[in-house]
Amino acid sequence: MELFSMDIYLEGLKYFSNPMMFLFSGFGVLIGIIFGSLPGLTATMTIAVFISFTFGIDATLSFAFLLGLYTGAVYGGSVAAILINIPGTPNAIATGLDGYPLCQKGKAGQAIGIATVSSAIGGILSVFVLAIAAPMVASVALKFSAQEYVGITLIGLSIIAIISTGSMLKGLIGGLLGLVIGVIGMDPITNFPRFLFGQPELIEGVSSIPVMIGLYGISEMLMQISEEEHGVVIDQAVKDIIPSFSDIKRLLPTITRSSIIGVIIGAIPAAGGSIAALVAYGQEKRFSKHPELLGTGIIDGIAAPEAANNASTGGALMPMLTLGIPGDPMTAVLMGGLIMQGLRPGPLLFKQQMPFVSSIFLSLLLSVIFMLVFGLFGAKYFARLITVKKQYLIPSIMIFCLVGSYAINNSTFDIWILLISGLIGFFLRKVGFSPAPIVLGLILGPIFESNLRRALILADGQWSTFVTRPISLFFLILTLILLFGPFIWNLIKGDKSTDII
Amino acid sequence: MKKYDKILGTLLLIFAGILYFYSGTFPVREGRPRVLNAGFYPQLLAIILAVLAVALIIAAFIKDYKDKGDVEIWKNTSSLKLFLVTLVMLIIYPYLLTYLGFATATFIFISIMIYSLFSKxxxxxxxxxxxxxxxxxxxxxxxxxxxxxxxPTGGLLI
Structure with missing residues (x-):
């Protein structure tokens, strides 16, 4: 199929003759905003918890819903950041810097309004960049063979190890543990059953969805239980949300600049929205006419990070869809959803399932529009949700996790996988691990093993096959630079303060 | 963190050892490249994991000179109690689900959890x-x- 014609985008439109697409998308955005705005419920967790309910639903419908969740949750995080200075999701950390001071001035409505419009503009721009650039990246990636995929997987795992919280060494160990869990099940080459421990359910491998719900959902709830409680109070009415045209006009350069930053940073595997938002906020300090006012509660300081973090959503989907390497934990979980639907992300998806891919672009666009509408007209109701007591929230979320795991195969076996992962995730988090590398390792594991062994079999077991192909060699060198570059750089400069351990 | 790092590093090292030797018991095709064996890839992972585990232990010893203080897993005994109650509830939930049905199991779980989460x-x-x-x-x-x-409908048929 020709990858550079307008037809490819039109093919996805046919799915939208089904009104359920709009319903699922809107419903997804609504739930996403609600969960995203509740402090302690991250966007990743929201997607992980709900993904199992999309099992058995048509892939286009389920992705209309999931992308709605994704967009809604990333946006919803900013509501909590503005109102109570607790970012609902990590993506909203920078939003609180000016959002909360503005809220303290009694202008919470204005802050949320600017956040909504900036998010929407950033989101729309990112959909267009994704729709234009992704098929191009995919057509290049079509030429990759097993050796190159080994390199790309290593890059993905290295970056997530570097970016995630905790030390890089722990990030790498986490990624490796994920790969080890991925070994369980039938060997892809010889069909020999490995590490089944007498459980026939494991023959297909450990199902990644309950592991993800356990690592993000159950372990997060256990974390909150093991820590002190904080009640929150909001004592102001959220009003005057719809921003004035003159404000938007004045902020347009900031929003455009930050959106571009967001798209680019989002597309770097594993960099993600929180970094995009912080970089955009930093750039705003350089470009602003009144940098000294940033942090005191001005709308410029909300527009920049909000445009960037929503613009990163499209960017983050790019490496996941085109290469099968997720851009951040959220897209890693979304990739789990694709695999659950029997779809394998990567360049072949563009070649074989282009109508589905273009429905993804359109669903993402639709969810941004829903986000704008719900945000501008519903924010005052979402604001009230933040005060829901954790005592009610934690047990309810746990039931969602339990039921979600059960619903995948209607078996309690997956509940046990959930609980084991949740408990392991809790202890690993407590000793400084992040769940992201484990999830990524688990999802990439089977693909990594097949590619690694296929490449080696073709080369008669010679490891040199990975360095004799130029693109594969380039990826390996890039991995080494990523892992050891900062360390060696500091060694040369004589600065020992940053350590990789 | 360092105390836990040493314990965790040792556990990971033992785990890597078990993984390596257990994978060695998988069937082997004589005279063919080792990559064809089912145990090849897990053994490879075990070796890398062992190297990283040793690095974690060494790092913990180096850090001994740098920083003091460790993280507490639980803030106090009441949060430990709450954690244990939650754990028990999570573990019995699948049984409640199977024997009592979804509605009853969920009500028992939710009510006990909410009761435990609120202070006296x-x-x-x-x-x-x-x-x-x-x-x-x-x-x-x-x-x-x-x-x-x-x-599952369970005994109470709801």
Whole structure:
């Protein structure tokens, strides 16, 4: 199929003759905003918890819903950041810097309004960049063979190890543990059953969805239980949300600049929205006419990070869809959803399932529009949700996790996988691990093993096959630079303060 | 962190050892490249894991000179108690689900959890029971009626 014609985008439109697409998308955005705005419920967790309910639903419908969740949750995080200075999701950390001071001035409505419009503009721009650039990246990636995929997987795992919280060494160990869990099940080459421990359910491998719900959902709830409680109070009415045209006009350069930053940073595997938002906020300090006012509660300081973090959503989907390497934990979980639907992300998806891919672009666009509408007209109701007591929230979320795991195969076996992962995730988090590398390792594991062994079999077991192909060699060198570059750089400069351990 | 790092590093090293030797018992095709064996890839992972585990232990010893203080897993004994109650509830939930059905299991889980999460002074049995019931009904309607997940009916037939 020709990858550079307008037809490819039109093919996805046919799915939208089904009104359920709009319903699922809107419903997804609504739930996403609600969960995203509740402090302690991250966007990743929201997607992980709900993904199992999309099992058995048509892939286009389920992705209309999931992308709605994704967009809604990333946006919803900013509501909590503005109102109570607790970012609902990590993506909203920078939003609180000016959002909360503005809220303290009694202008919470204005802050949320600017956040909504900036998010929407950033989101729309990112959909267009994704729709234009992704098929191009995919057509290049079509030429990759097993050796190159080994390199790309290593890059993905290295970056997530570097970016995630905790030390890089722990990030790498986490990624490796994920790969080890991925070994369980039938060997892809010889069909020999490995590490089944007498459980026939494991023959297909450990199902990644309950592991993800356990690592993000159950372990997060256990974390909150093991820590002190904080009640929150909001004592102001959220009003005057719809921003004035003159404000938007004045902020347009900031929003455009930050959106571009967001798209680019989002597309770097594993960099993600929180970094995009912080970089955009930093750039705003350089470009602003009144940098000294940033942090005191001005709308410029909300527009920049909000445009960037929503613009990163499209960017983050790019490496996941085109290469099968997720851009951040959220897209890693979304990739789990694709695999659950029997779809394998990567360049072949563009070649074989282009109508589905273009429905993804359109669903993402639709969810941004829903986000704008719900945000501008519903924010005052979402604001009230933040005060829901954790005592009610934690047990309810746990039931969602339990039921979600059960619903995948209607078996309690997956509940046990959930609980084991949740408990392991809790202890690993407590000793400084992040769940992201484990999830990524688990999802990439089977693909990594097949590619690694296929490449080696073709080369008669010679490891040199990975360095004799130029693109594969380039990826390996890039991995080494990523892992050891900062360390060696500091060694040369004589600065020992940053350590990789 | 360092104390836990040493314990964790040692556990990971032992795990890597078990993984390596157990994978060695998988069938081997003589005279063919080793990559064809089912144990090849897990053994490779075990070696890398062992190297990283040793690095974690060494790093923990180096850090001994740098920083003092360790993280506490639980803030105090009451949070440990709460954690244990939660754990027990999570573990018995699948059994409750199988034997009592979804609605009853969920009500028991929600009400005990909400009761345990509130401090002694805030516990108002009537209010918490009522809210638990409302939450259970909402969850039941969403999952059983709307999403239509086929739960085991259990002894009480709901």
């Amino acid at each position: 002074e805030e516990r108002n049995i009537k209010k918490l029971g009522f809210i638990s019931l409302i939450i259970t009904i909402v969850i039941y309607l969403v999952f059983n009626e709307f999403i239509n997940i086929p739960f």
